[in-house]
Amino acid sequence: MNAPFILDRRRLLKGSGALIVSFSLSGAFAQEQNPQGTPPVPKLPGSLEKSPYLDSWIRIDADGGITAFTGKAELGQGFKTAFQQIAAEQLDVPFASLKVITADTKLTANEGFTAGSHSMQDSGTAILHAAAQARQLLITEAARRLDVPAESLRTENGAVVAPDGRKLTYGELVAAEMLHVQAQPSSNLKDPASFKMIGQPIPRVDIRAKVTGGVAYVQDLRLPNMLHARIVRPPSYGAELGECETGAVEKLPGAVKVVRDGNFLAVVAKKEFQAVKAMRALSTAAKWNESAKLPKQDDLAAVLTAMPRKDFAILQRSDASVTGRKTIEAAYTRPYQSHGSIGPSCAVAQFADGAMTVWSHTQGVYPDRAAIAEMLHMPPQSVRVIHTEGSGCYGHNGADDAAADAALIARALPGTPVRVQWMREQEHGWEPYGPAMVTKLKASIGDDGKIADWTFEVFSNTHSMRPGGAGCLLAAQHMAQPFAVPEAKLLPLPEGGGDRNAIPIYTFPNAHVAHRFIPDMPIRISALRSLGAYHNVFSIESFMDELAGLAGADPVEFRLKHLDDSRGREVIEKAAQGFGWQKGQKAPQDRGFGFAFARYKNLAAYCAIASEVEVDRETGRARLVRAVAAVDSGQVVNPDGLSNQIEGAIVQSASWTLYEQVTFDQHRITSIDWQTYPILRFDAVPEKIEVHIINRPGMRFLGSGETGQGPAAAAIANGIANATGKRLRDLPLTRKRIKDAIDA
Amino acid sequence: MMRLKVNGQDHQIDAEPDTPLLYVLRDDLKLNAAKFGCGLGQCGSCTVIIDGKAVLSCVTPMVLLEGKQVTTLEGLGNVSQPAPIQRAFMEEQAAQCGYCIAGMMMRAQALLQRNRKPTDEQIRSELAPHLCRCGTHMRILRAVHRAARLMETAELAPADKRSAQ
Numbered sequence: 073m074n075a076p077f078i079l080d081r082r083r084l085l086k087g088s089g090a091l092i093v094s095f096s097l098s099g100a101f102a103q104e105q106n107p108q109g110t111p112p113v114p115k116l117p118g119s120l121e122k123s124p125y126l127d128s129w130i131r132i133d134a135d136g137g138i139t140a141f142t143g144k145a146e147l148g149q150g151f152k153t154a155f156q157q158i159a160a161e162q163l164d165v166p167f168a169s170l171k172v173i174t175a176d177t178k179l180t181a182n183e184g185f186t187a188g189s190h191s192m193q194d195s196g197t198a199i200l201h202a203a204a205q206a207r208q209l210l211i212t213e214a215a216r217r218l219d220v221p222a223e224s225l226r227t228e229n230g231a232v233v234a235p236d237g238r239k240l241t242y243g244e245l246v247a248a249e250m251l252h253v254q255a256q257p258s259s260n261l262k263d264p265a266s267f268k269m270i271g272q273p274i275p276r277v278d279i280r281a282k283v284t285g286g287v288a289y290v291q292d293l294r295l296p297n298m299l300h301a302r303i304v305r306p307p308s309y310g311a312e313l314g315e316c317e318t319g320a321v322e323k324l325p326g327a328v329k330v331v332r333d334g335n336f337l338a339v340v341a342k343k344e345f346q347a348v349k350a351m352r353a354l355s356t357a358a359k360w361n362e363s364a365k366l367p368k369q370d371d372l373a374a375v376l377t378a379m380p381r382k383d384f385a386i387l388q389r390s391d392a393s394v395t396g397r398k399t400i401e402a403a404y405t406r407p408y409q410s411h412g413s414i415g416p417s418c419a420v421a422q423f424a425d426g427a428m429t430v431w432s433h434t435q436g437v438y439p440d441r442a443a444i445a446e447m448l449h450m451p452p453q454s455v456r457v458i459h460t461e462g463s464g465c466y467g468h469n470g471a472d473d474a475a476a477d478a479a480l481i482a483r484a485l486p487g488t489p490v491r492v493q494w495m496r497e498q499e500h501g502w503e504p505y506g507p508a509m510v511t512k513l514k515a516s517i518g519d520d521g522k523i524a525d526w527t528f529e530v531f532s533n534t535h536s537m538r539p540g541g542a543g544c545l546l547a548a549q550h551m552a553q554p555f556a557v558p559e560a561k562l563l564p565l566p567e568g569g570g571d572r573n574a575i576p577i578y579t580f581p582n583a584h585v586a587h588r589f590i591p592d593m594p595i596r597i598s599a600l601r602s603l604g605a606y607h608n609v610f611s612i613e614s615f616m617d618e619l620a621g622l623a624g625a626d627p628v629e630f631r632l633k634h635l636d637d638s639r640g641r642e643v644i645e646k647a648a649q650g651f652g653w654q655k656g657q658k659a660p661q662d663r664g665f666g667f668a669f670a671r672y673k674n675l676a677a678y679c680a681i682a683s684e685v686e687v688d689r690e691t692g693r694a695r696l697v698r699a700v701a702a703v704d705s706g707q708v709v710n711p712d713g714l715s716n717q718i719e720g721a722i723v724q725s726a727s728w729t730l731y732e733q734v735t736f737d738q739h740r741i742t743s744i745d746w747q748t749y750p751i752l753r754f755d756a757v758p759e760k761i762e763v764h765i766i767n768r769p770g771m772r773f774l775g776s777g778e779t780g781q782g783p784a785a786a787a788i789a790n791g792i793a794n795a796t797g798k799r800l801r802d803l804p805l806t807r808k809r810i811k812d813a814i815d816a
Numbered sequence: 817m818m819r820l821k822v823n824g825q826d827h828q829i830d831a832e833p834d835t836p837l838l839y840v841l842r843d844d845l846k847l848n849a850a851k852f853g854c855g856l857g858q859c860g861s862c863t864v865i866i867d868g869k870a871v872l873s874c875v876t877p878m879v880l881l882e883g884k885q886v887t888t889l890e891g892l893g894n895v896s897q898p899a900p901i902q903r904a905f906m907e908e909q910a911a912q913c914g915y916c917i918a919g920m921m922m923r924a925q926a927l928l929q930r931n932r933k934p935t936d937e938q939i940r941s942e943l944a945p946h947l948c949r950c951g952t953h954m955r956i957l958r959a960v961h962r963a964a965r966l967m968e969t970a971e972l973a974p975a976d977k978r979s980a981q
Contacts, residue, residue, distance in 0.1 A: 414859055
């Protein structure tokens with residue numbers, strides 16, 4: 073029945089048939105119209121473009137069981153619940169009646185990395201359309217069997233129902249190959265006004281296990297006969313392992329094996345703490361020759377701006393008729409910063425019958441599989457990577473490296489599952505950090521009080537060294553036959569890497585933006601939540617306040633004066649209103665008000681944040697007292713989940729902004745635990761955070777996981793400036809820097 | 817062999833005396849809630865209750881625990897019969913990745929057992945040893961307040977009876 077059905081369906085979708093009444097969502101979810109009127113290139117929605125078969129996304133079993141598949145990894149953002157809402161909504165089944173399977177190279181589509189706030193727009197959109205199209209196929213099949221027009225049928229609770237009450241369940245209707253068809257570019261989506269599940273704050277499916285001690289993380293995986301391994305990492309980048317007497321270590325209680333491959337050193341034991349003790353003994357036995365020459369931390373901005381680079385002009389707009397009168401310039405810096413996952417990276421691997429299975433909290437099961445296969449000289453199809461949740465990662469932390477560690481060790485112990493967990497100092501010392509950055513800004517204000525010209529330069533490494541091949545994995549770099557670290561890649565705009573959000577969303581008559589890309593990476597770096605957007609938005613939005621000051625304008629009014637984007641304007645107005653922002657307002661003694669706004673990547677969710685910051689003038693200590701955010705993320709699927717993401721972004725960004733920097737000396741990373749890399753604790757948690765959501769029913773999902781990072785940083789910096797009259801431009805805004813500025 | 821009472825049950829543990837309690841809970845007793853975060857007593861993810869007090873299990877060796885009563889999050893309740901503190905965290909959706917949450921909950925439980933109506937300031941001060949990287953702090957605070965209210969109204973609820981000593 074497959075082929076003729078597709079023909080019917082195509083005819084229907086072209087509009088020549090009249091059997092299905094299509095509901096149009098104002099073109100918002102659907103294909104963009106081609107303005108020239110030429111036939112549009114059929115592009116499938118979201119990740120359907122790359123994995124077009126409906127059964128890659130939705131499976132319906134004969135017993136009526138329904139599964140939705142995503143190639144994305146749940147990292148604690150809660151999208152697994154959101155996807156379940158989307159699928160249940162479009163299929164007209166109860167929320168609890170379907171389950172969601174996440175990234176697994178054996179089961180799910182290849183959706184690359186779970187990164188860049190793309191999960192909703194890629195995978196959520198694919199599931200939305202696949203579920204809607206699956207429902208339509210079921211209706212068409214029911215119409216054939218019941219011999220009634222399809223438009224007379226409705227779906228309800230997992231069944232297609234005829235006007236006369238006859239009913240066929242999805243399980244009865246589904247046939248083996250029914251969903252093994254290619255998706256169509258547009259779908260009969262439900263009217264947002266009729267949504268029962270999309271838009272509801274449905275409790276997350278994973279939280280119940282997490283608050284009762286259920287199995288929730290890869291750390292909790294216990295396979296039969298599983299052994300525990302620990303790594304002994306080199307003390308610094310590039311250190312060479314010399315002498316290492318392992319005999320005594322292998323005789324320790326429970327010790328099973330020492331695995332050495334070049335500079336890769338690990339020990340396996342029966343019980344976990346035995347592995348820890350053996351690791352300590354092995355660490356003492358290992359003699360390393362260190363050679364690392366790390367840059368001068370105190371002078372990072374000078375180091376970075378003097379490094380070899382490639383320059384790209386990414387925006388050049390000129391209008392000679394507009395010139396400025398008053399000009400200011402400033403430079404802003406950001407240090408290397410840690411992901412700082414609370415749980416050190418962990419993985420379990422098993423090598424059996426020539427096949428390697430790895431359970432990992434990687435953000436990209438397919439790329440990680442390719443990299444591990446390359447490292448082990450195995451065909452990729454002999455390696456399976458199964459995403460299993462870990463501690464929150466906020467980007468590329470040690471997950472992929474731990475997966476490689478586990479695989480390399482497991483290969484040495486065929487048949488036996490091996491669990492590796494990093495120690496705290498290994499996570500802090502070896503994770504790939506968020507790159508240090510420098511921005512230089514210059515702008516002029518015209519007689520009309522508006523910005524006449526704007527120049528922005530950003531100096532940065534790449535922001536992704538994800539695999540990318542075996543050379544991205546620590547274990548592969550440390551093996552006797554090592555894989556070289558691949559050259560840094562420029563991440564292309566419009567999303568960008570170091571230049572993410574470097575192009576201002578505001579309209580300036582003259583604007584020049586340059587990306588000064590630094591290929592060499594003296595410190596190991598990769599993707600940290602929001603990439604370059606954190607620092608670029610911090611810089612732009614701080615400088616906007618400096619310019620507002622120069623123009624004698626209110627910061628909110630000044631932003632609106634330069635912003636054409638109507639959704640952006642609404643978000644700014646909403647945050648200002650929620651905060652009670654008043655032109656000419658004055659904060660209480662030792663407090664300051666700050667404001668900042670950005671649209672993440674200039675194409676994802678909009679976020680504006682107003683802040684109240686308190687500064688202790690004696691100590692210089694700054695604290696975020698109150699934050700009010702407004703966000704437009706398109707159609708909202710789970711408002712509580714969205715709120716949770718934004719609240720978290722604000723608190724996390726406050727921590728980055730006020731406290732955090734990776735420290736190092738000539739040879740070694742010296743920020744190796746929570747004492748040497750302090751982050752925000754409860755004594756600094758705000759009194760209140762409010763999140764106002766602007767829902768856009770029927771409009772496309774914009775992705776919001778990273779949109780808050782930049783605006784939160786600038787809102788805090790602007791609040792400090794408002795409280796103290798001093799502008800701080802070097803992150804983090806530590807109490808010493810604030811105190812020094814006050815005393816200056 | 818060492819004797820250890822965990823969640824009301826006696827166990828004979830075959831571990832070296834310097835083994836931190838955390839490894840015994842996770843490795844020998846297959847309990848998931850207490851987490852390895854730092855092994856240094858800096859983050860709080862491994863927190864359990866011992867004789868009514870919140871304790872960092874990653875730096876507490878077995879040799880100090882002979883005859884003590886240990887309560888982990890599993891001992892408070894379960895998915896079908898959650899304790900007030902568990903219900904409160906579910907109702908407030910007070911987790912993102914959730915890795916730090918079990919430790920937070922045990923510290924909060926210990927607080928609520930000795931102070932049924934803590935102020936916001938007392939809760940913040942009590943939770944100071946705990947780190948959360950996702951930034952779920954506002955929800956965690958709300959959940960602890962909610963747990964206090966739930967405990968007050970459900971003194972005799974079955975889940976509460978099983979809570980720690």
